[in-house]
Amino acid sequence: MQSLNDPLVAYPYVVPRLDGVTLRQLVKLRSSGSALRVWLSNEYGLRPIHIGAAYMAPAGADGGHAGPGRAITFAGSAGIVIAAGTQWVSDPVELSSDADSTWLVSLYIERADEAARTLHRQGSETAWLSAPGNFVAHQAFEPEQILDCRYILSGVDVLDSTTPSVLVAIGDSLTDGDGSTPDSYGRWTDQAVTRLRALSPASLCVVNQGISGGRLLYGGYGDALLARFDRDVLAVSGVTAVFVLCGLNDLYMPGVLRAPGEQIDAKILCAALAQVRDRARGRGLKVYAGTLTPTGGTTGLFDYFSATGESHRQAVNHWLRNTAGFDGVADFDAALSDPRDPTRLAARFDCGDHLHLNNSGYRAMADTVVAMLQR
Structure with a gap:
């Protein structure tokens, strides 16, 4: 595996x-x-x-x-x-x-x-x-x-004669663990494995295929997710399921990193996520997704928030929760947002840039995934 x-x-x-x-x-x-x-x-x-x-x-x-x-x-x-x-x-x-x-x-x-x-x-x-x-x-x-x-x-x-189920997590910096403490294995994938192993020692192995700055439809920081899907998901030894969390960079990536003619909205993002769903299903895999997380308050390099982008993020999340047809959806937006201002991350999960998470935030993501898998 x-x-x-x-x-x-x-x-x-x-x-x-x-x-x-x-x-x-x-x-x-x-x-x-x-x-x-x-x-x-x-x-x-x-x-x-x-x-x-x-x-x-x-x-x-x-x-x-x-x-x-x-x-x-x-x-x-x-x-x-x-x-x-x-x-x-x-x-x-x-x-x-x-x-x-x-x-x-x-x-x-x-x-x-x-x-x-x-x-x-x-x-x-x-x-x-x-x-x-x-x-x-x-x-x-x-x-x-x-x-x-x-x-x-x-x-x-x-190489093991008793290979457990293998979940490949593919996405951007929130899968890659940007903001977690180096050498702490604090990414949500690491923490989810620890939780799952405590529940059932051989239940699941999680493989992390996140690329910070990655996007669904276009390259930039690495190949587009749809371009690398076969290599980074389907070719993984023993893969039985895939979890996708991606789309914020498609909506918000600074204009300097966009190619001419790139136009991304909620409809296009939902169609791209449906491609992931259908390509995974075509290979007999279970397929899960996560809702897009808040970006309010970001500044500087991560000046991601805009009213238009927020409306698209909410539309993608509504689709994921209600009509997307995945085998399960982890509602990271609900788990991580500030109840007083749902456009922003809760302070206790924020690594400081209002976009990425600290180890506690990734723990909350792991808890959300484990709860989803147990349903």
């Missing part, structure tokens, strides 16, 4: 040079199994990436190994050349994983002829970049850089 899967996107203005160095990244695995399989991606690269060695081990403090690990191989070889525009999956690595265990994946990037282009900007987990050299099997190394993005590593499969 796909226990971790980060959708990677091209951000050419983020330019760390990953060349001749070791990159070590955290992954949180949500299922138990007897072997692991790692996915690497150069999907947005223009030139090959040469991986000289790779290694996986249990995570300890500050990027150190907490126990013995194993080399990751690719068709029996220690390294692999990932051609531009492609991805590669490793051989199975014989490492036993417990549910909710944390691992370190280390890559010696022997050669990269360009700055990193394939990454997940909102990593929410620390990564470590070494001085020049191959340190993949070292218990620890002194990092030259501490990073907060995820590079090249796009997924980890947990």
Whole structure:
């Protein structure tokens, strides 16, 4: 099953040079199994990436190994050349994983002829970049850089004979966990898994496919959701259900990021969400959705609120609650809004920008999803 899967996107203005160095990244695995399989991606690269060695081990403090690990191989070889525009999956690595265990994946990037282009900007987990050299099997190394993005590593499969149900959550920054505390696993998907496992230990695994700034219909910060749906939902190992929360950026994204001719309203958004519903159903998946959350009070970069946008948001939410035909709808708008001013987030959930949430807000989202799934 796909226990971790980060959708990677091209951000050419983020330019760390990953060349001749070791990159070590955290992954949180949500299922138990007897072997692991790692996915690497150069999907947005223009030139090959040469991986000289790779290694996986249990995570300890500050990027150190907490126990013995194993080399990751690719068709029996220690390294692999990932051609531009492609991805590669490793051989199975014989490492036993417990549910909710944390691992370190280390890559010696022997050669990269360009700055990193394939990454997940909102990593929410620390990564470590070494001085020049191959340190993949070292218990620890002194990092030259501490990073907060995820590079090249796009997924980890947990190979298990008793695969639970797999829910893929796809959306924008509210799925990606923008505003949650880094390394706290405070995103709603993380907190929902914890709640669900307490209720039934093998009931569900949630895979997070959120991209901050993502939109349903148009690209910008990553591909449009409708464009990446097959890759980031249908291709996830073991997927049985999908949860979609997206649309605020379509309505409110600042004009500088819009292409000429983009016109988004409630009718178009509802039609796009219906596409997600129907494409998921066509593959035999359960499909759930969340209502769009308040934006009142946003300023500066996140100056999202407008009377017109609010009317469209309310119309989309009315459709979702009453006629959308999803298998379930989590009413995030009702759970998170300020009762005194429903156009705004309740202060106790607001991370400070009046758009994104703190860990308590994501906990409220998780509670809403769990309650929906139990109905």
